[in-house]
Amino acid sequence: MLFNSIAFLIFLPIVFLFYWGVFYKSLKLQNLFLLLASYLFYGWWDYRFLALIAASTLIDYGIGRLLSKERDRVTRKILLGLSLISNLGLLGFFKYYNFFIESWIDSWASLGVNMNLSSLNIILPVGISFYTFQTLSYTIDVYRKQIEPTVNIINFSVFVAFFPQLVAGPIERAKHLLPQFSKKRIFKEEWAISGIHLILWGLFKKIVIADSCAIYVNAIFDDYENMNSATLLLGAIYFAFQIYGDFSGYSDIAIGTGRLFGFDLMRNFNYPYFSRNIGEFWRRWHISLSTWFRDYLYIPLGGSRGSKAKKVRNVFIIFLVSGFWHGANWTFLIWGGLHALFFLPLLLRKQNRKYLNQVAENQLLPSFQEMFQMLFTFSLICFAWIFFRADSIIVAVNFITKIFTNFTFELQYLSIERYNIEMLFIIGIFVLIEWFHRNLDHPFSGSLKWLKIIVIILMLLTLGVYSDNQEFIYFQF
Amino acid sequence: MIFGVTLFLMILLDKSYSYAFRSGQPRSKIQNMLQLENKHYDVAFFGSSRTENHINCELITEYTGKSCINFGISGGTAGDMLILMKLAENRNVTFNQVFMQVDYNYNHFGMSSYFKANLIPFIGEPIVKEQMKKYENEFFYSSIPFYKFMIFDKVVGIREATASTLRLNQNTNINVGFFPKQGIGKAVDGIFPKSIKSRSTEIDLMQEHYLNTNTNIEFFTAPYCKDVKNREFIEKLQLKLPRLRNYIAIFDDKEEFFFNCGHLNEAGANVFTKRLIEDLFK
Numbered sequence: 095m096l097f098n099s100i101a102f103l104i105f106l107p108i109v110f111l112f113y114w115g116v117f118y119k120s121l122k123l124q125n126l127f128l129l130l131a132s133y134l135f136y137g138w139w140d141y142r143f144l145a146l147i148a149a150s151t152l153i154d155y156g157i158g159r160l161l162s163k164e165r166d167r168v169t170r171k172i173l174l175g176l177s178l179i180s181n182l183g184l185l186g187f188f189k190y191y192n193f194f195i196e197s198w199i200d201s202w203a204s205l206g207v208n209m210n211l212s213s214l215n216i217i218l219p220v221g222i223s224f225y226t227f228q229t230l231s232y233t234i235d236v237y238r239k240q241i242e243p244t245v246n247i248i249n250f251s252v253f254v255a256f257f258p259q260l261v262a263g264p265i266e267r268a269k270h271l272l273p274q275f276s277k278k279r280i281f282k283e284e285w286a287i288s289g290i291h292l293i294l295w296g297l298f299k300k301i302v303i304a305d306s307c308a309i310y311v312n313a314i315f316d317d318y319e320n321m322n323s324a325t326l327l328l329g330a331i332y333f334a335f336q337i338y339g340d341f342s343g344y345s346d347i348a349i350g351t352g353r354l355f356g357f358d359l360m361r362n363f364n365y366p367y368f369s370r371n372i373g374e375f376w377r378r379w380h381i382s383l384s385t386w387f388r389d390y391l392y393i394p395l396g397g398s399r400g401s402k403a404k405k406v407r408n409v410f411i412i413f414l415v416s417g418f419w420h421g422a423n424w425t426f427l428i429w430g431g432l433h434a435l436f437f438l439p440l441l442l443r444k445q446n447r448k449y450l451n452q453v454a455e456n457q458l459l460p461s462f463q464e465m466f467q468m469l470f471t472f473s474l475i476c477f478a479w480i481f482f483r484a485d486s487i488i489v490a491v492n493f494i495t496k497i498f499t500n501f502t503f504e505l506q507y508l509s510i511e512r513y514n515i516e517m518l519f520i521i522g523i524f525v526l527i528e529w530f531h532r533n534l535d536h537p538f539s540g541s542l543k544w545l546k547i548i549v550i551i552l553m554l555l556t557l558g559v560y561s562d563n564q565e566f567i568y569f570q571f
Numbered sequence: 572m573i574f575g576v577t578l579f580l581m582i583l584l585d586k587s588y589s590y591a592f593r594s595g596q597p598r599s600k601i602q603n604m605l606q607l608e609n610k611h612y613d614v615a616f617f618g619s620s621r622t623e624n625h626i627n628c629e630l631i632t633e634y635t636g637k638s639c640i641n642f643g644i645s646g647g648t649a650g651d652m653l654i655l656m657k658l659a660e661n662r663n664v665t666f667n668q669v670f671m672q673v674d675y676n677y678n679h680f681g682m683s684s685y686f687k688a689n690l691i692p693f694i695g696e697p698i699v700k701e702q703m704k705k706y707e708n709e710f711f712y713s714s715i716p717f718y719k720f721m722i723f724d725k726v727v728g729i730r731e732a733t734a735s736t737l738r739l740n741q742n743t744n745i746n747v748g749f750f751p752k753q754g755i756g757k758a759v760d761g762i763f764p765k766s767i768k769s770r771s772t773e774i775d776l777m778q779e780h781y782l783n784t785n786t787n788i789e790f791f792t793a794p795y796c797k798d799v800k801n802r803e804f805i806e807k808l809q810l811k812l813p814r815l816r817n818y819i820a821i822f823d824d825k826e827e828f829f830f831n832c833g834h835l836n837e838a839g840a841n842v843f844t845k846r847l848i849e850d851l852f853k
Contacts, residue, residue, distance in 0.1 A: 290573055294573065544576075547573065547576065548576060548580070551573075551576060551577050551580055552580060552584075555577075555580060555581065555584055555717060555721065556584065556728070556729045557729060558721070558724070559724065560721040560722055560724050561688075561722060561723055561724050561725045561726075561728075
């Protein structure tokens with residue numbers, strides 16, 4: 095079920111009314127009802143894959159219980175290994191099997207050896223990368239004795255399948271979300287209103303920004319050979335806003351929906367395009383994933399401690415794995431590799447944690463230096479996004495080559511019957527709204543709150559893309 | 572409160588958009604038809620892109636002195652054309668001679684989404700509602716304010732509503748309706764279905780519609796490139812419509828006339844129109 099669908103528009107109020115109206119007296123019933131609603135939400139897409147979620151849930155619940163009783167180090171390691179193998183095995187099979195088979199065949203073919211292995215027609219279960227990472231974090235934390243394993247299987251099941259963040263995050267940590275299922279939840283009006291505001295803002299980002307950008311991005315990337323430098327540059331910028339609007343919009347709707355049910359989900363985006371360097375960008379972009387990799391991969395590898403060679407190795411590992419997490423394609427690996435290259439100089443010069451505050455804090459506008467830093471960082475990010483969006487490395491390289499060789503910067507009329515620069519106007523408005531509310535979750539505050547709400551609803555109704563209902567990009571990851 | 576504001580804005584926008592499309596500049600052939608009234612044309616062409624891109628009405632008027640209008644719509648189905656004919660009757664727009672282009676669209680049934688989208692602003696009109704009802708449940712379009720404009724935003728969204736309100740003209744003359752393709756196609760290819768439907772309800776209804784009227788209806792097939800696969804489909808079509816004027820093969824040796832396998836370019840369209848003038852009006 096998509097957040098931007100009629101089905102969800104009907105599903106959400108019904109679940110909300112039953113949750114607070116019928117089951118409010120019993121925490122157990124509320125949790126059970128949330129579990130059923132979450133399975134319905136997921137099963138709406140393809141009920142067959144509910145078995146995978148259930149399997150992942152049962153395995154990690156069982157391993158968590160065993161870990162709580164087991165004192166022997168070796169056995170505990172074996173149990174952790176079992177969880178890793180089963181979760182990553184599922185992920186590996188459904189997401190990466192064909193990639194490895196095809197890469198294997200291609201590499202032998204380049205040596206003149208033709209192999210007869212066939213790839214499988216595998217459907218990628220929506221959200222598998224998210225819920226497997228979420229359950230893994232539970233087992234690892236139990237193994238590290240950072241949390242107590244839960245005995246309540248319903249609570250654990252709903253923690254894994256909680257519908258607001260099931261298919262595209264934020265990837266919650268057990269120590270943050272799981273205890274919330276054990277606490278009595280009381281309906282708080284202001285909490286619910288802030289949830290609705292977040293949902294509204296998320297829908298704006300998705301339907302107005304991301305889906306409108308998608309129309310331009312598809313037209314430009316699909317016909318890049320006939321585009322001039324200006325259009326190609328705009329294509330990369332539009333994609334930057336498409337993926338940001340899409341994913342942060344989804345996260346906002348997820349967090350807002352969580353609030354409607356009395357839950358506090360972690361923040362996933364913090365105005366990443368206002369970053370002054372790549373280090374700051376990665377503290378603001380897909381926070382739940384980057385902190386997951388930091389805690390469960392980077393730090394265990396040694397993090398930024400040790401020799402220079404070790405630091406370089408760790409940075410490349412984490413960024414390449416992060417790239418590969420996004421999809422089974424070399425383009426994602428290059429994207430991750432580029433970010434490693436951008437990040438490395440900062441780490442080696444110990445500049446990666448330089449900017450921990452909000453840019454131009456307590457000021458209306460950024461300084462010239464801050465503006466330059468933000469633009470430079472955004473340019474690097476857009477450059478890497480080209481690889482992320484392109485169908486293949488060859489397409490990405492040709493796209494970039496054309497930007498730097500065509501050198502024509504004229505207005506271009508696209509196949510979608512719009513000029514290449516038209517979307518810049520809406521993006522400009524969006525950037526200004528974000529800039530002036532960068533210390534908040536959403537812009538609906540202050541004395542002009544209602545005016546802002548009306549303008550956003552008007553934009554949502556008139557500028558939103560509804561005829562070409564787009565799935566969220568991160569569903570595929 | 573937010574829901575109340577949203578509903579109020581939806582009602583307001585619904586009224587504004589409906590007004591804009593009803594009283595603004597028509598920007599499609601369907602909207603044009605809905606604003607026409609008490610008009611008479613000697614000749615009218617109906618069909619898909621093979622009518623819209625191929626029939627130059629100005630040329631017909633120049634050579635024959637007959638008034639002519641091209642109602643062909645790219646992607647248009649036989650169902651779309653039947654509704655246009657009904658709308659014409661409703662607006663008292665009459666013709667002496669109607670030419671309907673038929674090919675694989677004989678196999679299709681129903682309205683195209685582009686056509687449906689263009690009818691959406693006029694759904695309040697009884698004739699439009701009546702025609703739409705035949706093909707789908709229009710309950711949501713009629714009962715949820717502004718929903719219809721959101722669902723079809725590509726065709727009747729803010730851009731078109733604004734252009735219509737500001738009375739901006741299309742780049743081409745909508746009253747003539749000829750939008751030729753430019754250039755010569757590189758990879759010409761195409762395919763017809765292997766089998767043909769036993770009957771096309773909509774084609775039958777068209778014939779019925781003009782039966783016992785002063786309007787004569789004829790069917791024709793536009794040229795295709797010689798590489799089109801399953802060309803024998805047209806022979807099967809000829810069995811269904813024995814008086815079909817079949818022009819499918821007239822440009823078999825003229826690749827320079829094709830934009831792609833199913834569409835002529837402007838030069839090809841003009842030669843084809845002249846051929847029709849010879850065959851149909853002289």
